[in-house]
Amino acid sequence: MADRGAGAGRTGLPASIEAAWGLRERPAKGPKPGLSLDRIVGAAVAIAAEEGLPAVSMGRVAKALGVSTMSLYRYVAAKDELYVLMQEAALxxxxxxxxxxxxxxxxxxxxxxxxxxxxxxxxxxxxxxxxxxxxxxxxxxxxxxxxxxxxxxxxxxxxxxxxxxxxxxxxxxxxxxxxxxxxxxxxGTPEEFMARHQNTLARLADPDRYPSVARLLGSGVMTQPxxxxxxxxxxxxxxxxxxxxxxxxxxxxxxx
Amino acid sequence: MADRGAGAGRTGLPASIEAAWGLRERPAKGPKPGLSLDRIVGAAVAIAAEEGLPAVSMGRVAKALGVSTMSLYRYVAAKDELYVLMQEAALxxxxxxxxxxxxxxxxxxxxxxxxxxxxxxxxxxxxxxxxxxxxxxxxxxxxxxxxxxxxxxxxxxxxxxxxxxxxxxxxxxxxxxxxxxxxxxxxGTPEEFMARHQNTLARLADPDRYPSVARLLGSGVMTQPxxxxxxxxxxxxxxxxxxxxxxxxxxxxxxx
DNA sequence: GCAGTAACGCGTATGCCATACGCAGTACTG
DNA sequence: CAGTACTGCGTATGGCATACGCGTTACTGC
Missing domain, CATH: 1.10.357.10 (Tetracycline Repressor, domain 2)
Structure with missing residues (x-):
């Protein structure tokens, strides 16, 4: 599916993106797909939501769905495509x-x-x-x-x-x-973070070279979020x- | 060097970032460093400029400098630090x-x-x-x-x-x-790219669901950059x- | 109903990647 | 001249995306 260069829509877009527009006919031959783009994207989004984007790997998504890593490539030609679909789903x-x-x-x-x-x-x-x-x-x-x-x-x-x-x-x-x-x-809290950051800067930034920044740091504006x-x-x-x-x-x- | 948690400045920052502020004393003991942060960052920046950021890997940078990959970790604790220094250099x-x-x-x-x-x-x-x-x-x-x-x-x-x-x-x-x-x-040229993109959208976006977008696409505003x-x-x-x-x-x- | 075929799931393998660890050599200290 | 802290780096680990090919499945046309 994913590797079919020109889909029903003949848009030149990756097949999985065409699918997002609803341009998929169920192929006539072959076994019934055990998965769907929606399920894949859903699993990927769930992982991203819980553990952040770096946790989203093809293997991880496959595991969450109880399938093998390579199965996913029947639905998505590359990870970038999955990213696009995730973005669309999040939006x-x-x-x-x-x-x-x-x-x-x-x-x-x-x-x-x-x-x-x-x-x-x-x-x-x-x-x-x-x-x-x-x-x-x-x-x-x-x-x-x-x-x-x-x-x-x-x-x-x-x-x-x-x-x-x-x-x-x-x-x-x-x-x-x-x-x-x-x-x-x-x-820590945002306040702590800002304070720490402000502290570091105050120690590093020479007031002669960066007078305005130094004054700002001294005024404490950065401290209160x-x-x-x-x-x-x-x-x-x-x-x-x-x-x-x-x-x-x-x-x-x-x-x- | 890079793994020294608290440097001369006692800022809590990574040692390589402290170095960017000029807070490095040459350590008293040990062999003279054969490399320098500047050279490493310079090589990394050069690779990024020529082949894009994804081409910048620790191994690639090391090869450009004629040293082994792991040598770099004497100067930079992690790749993220290198990124920060590259950004600073580019800026x-x-x-x-x-x-x-x-x-x-x-x-x-x-x-x-x-x-x-x-x-x-x-x-x-x-x-x-x-x-x-x-x-x-x-x-x-x-x-x-x-x-x-x-x-x-x-x-x-x-x-x-x-x-x-x-x-x-x-x-x-x-x-x-x-x-x-x-x-x-x-x-292709930017014009071609815009035209292609506009074409794709025109084919996909139903004018009933997206009337304003459709009118825009029809007007050709997107075509001329x-x-x-x-x-x-x-x-x-x-x-x-x-x-x-x-x-x-x-x-x-x-x-x- | 049966051969052909295309899409399925997936095991295996390749070649990247960042980086932990430890060792041997080196330049300084006392 | 021993001790020490730092150097360069070989090796190893565990992760990653993904190319390839095999056996299997469900539909097609005959």
């Missing part, structure tokens, strides 16, 4: 968009929803990316982002740019949270303010 | 800040410089991150970012947030460029517009 479909929301409310909801998904699947952020994965849920999220910008009067190019900007931000912020999370798992999600809210507001400037500017142009 | 010190620039010009220059560094060391973006690496060049970049915001009247917390926001954006945009780059290496750096310039302008709104708002508060 899930976007929640329904809020009704009667202006673009800013809609985009805020969209960003928040995306963040929640990422935070509850931190392992997904560790998957090395290799290109725009054109999977159904991914496209559904784009769709919803585009819809949110429908009323802004921005041209198509600008809409894409805004969406890339916002989702890039969400991803980047979530990644920082993930780092903090692993650091915390390694030992802000309420959860503050960094996210801050960044999102800045970005949306910037987008608003753009929208109003174009609107003014149009009216002028 | 380099920030270029001198422009003179007589307002905060916006300064931050723009800062972001652009950061982007250039990342684009000329795309492999560095593939290094799995694990926490805030407190290395000298890293701190130097923060320092410069903070200095750029000196005149804004923002409080320390906000300055940090802005810097995190901007550098997160730069990183995220550069990562997308890196993805495009590997896709292009795999075959914009001039290089457009996405970056767009995103940065939006973010800085948003930051400007914040700064002016606080200024107005102060005056009112």
């Amino acid at each position: 899930g479909p976007p929640p329904p968009a809020p009704r009667d929301a202006d673009w800013r409310e809609a985009l805020t909801a969209w960003a928040r929803a995306q963040r929640e998904v990422l935070l509850s699947h931190l392992w997904a952020l560790r998957i090395p990316v290799s290109g725009p994965p054109a999977t159904p849920n991914m496209v559904a999220w784009w769709e919803q982002g585009l819809v949110a910008l429908e009323t802004t009067g921005l041209d198509d190019g600008a809409k894409i740019s805004v969406i890339l900007l916002v989702s890039g931000f969400v991803r980047s912020e979530a990644t920082m949270m993930a780092e903090l999370d692993t650091a915390v798992r390694a030992g 802000d309420e959860p999600g503050y960094e996210f809210a801050f960044g999102l507001e800045r970005i949306l303010d910037g987008v608003a400037v753009l929208i109003e500017g174009r609107r003014a142009d149009g009216e002028g | 380099g010190p920030p270029p001198p800040a422009p003179r007589d620039a307002d905060w916006r010009e300064a931050l723009t220059a800062w972001a652009r410089a950061q982007r250039e560094v990342l684009l000329s060391h795309l492999w560095a973006l593939r290094i799995p991150v694990s926490g805030p690496p407190a290395t000298p060049n890293m701190v130097a970049w923060w320092e410069q970012g903070l200095v750029a915001l000196e005149t804004t009247g923002l409080d320390d917390g906000a300055k940090i947030s802005v810097i995190l926001l901007v550098s997160g954006f730069v990183r995220s945009e550069a990562t997308m460029m890196a993805e495009l780059d590997t896709a292009v290496r795999a075959g 914009d001039e290089p750096g457009y996405e970056f310039a767009f995103g940065l302008e939006r973010i800085l517009d948003g930051v400007a709104v914040l700064i002016e708002g606080r200024r107005a508060d102060g005056e009112g």
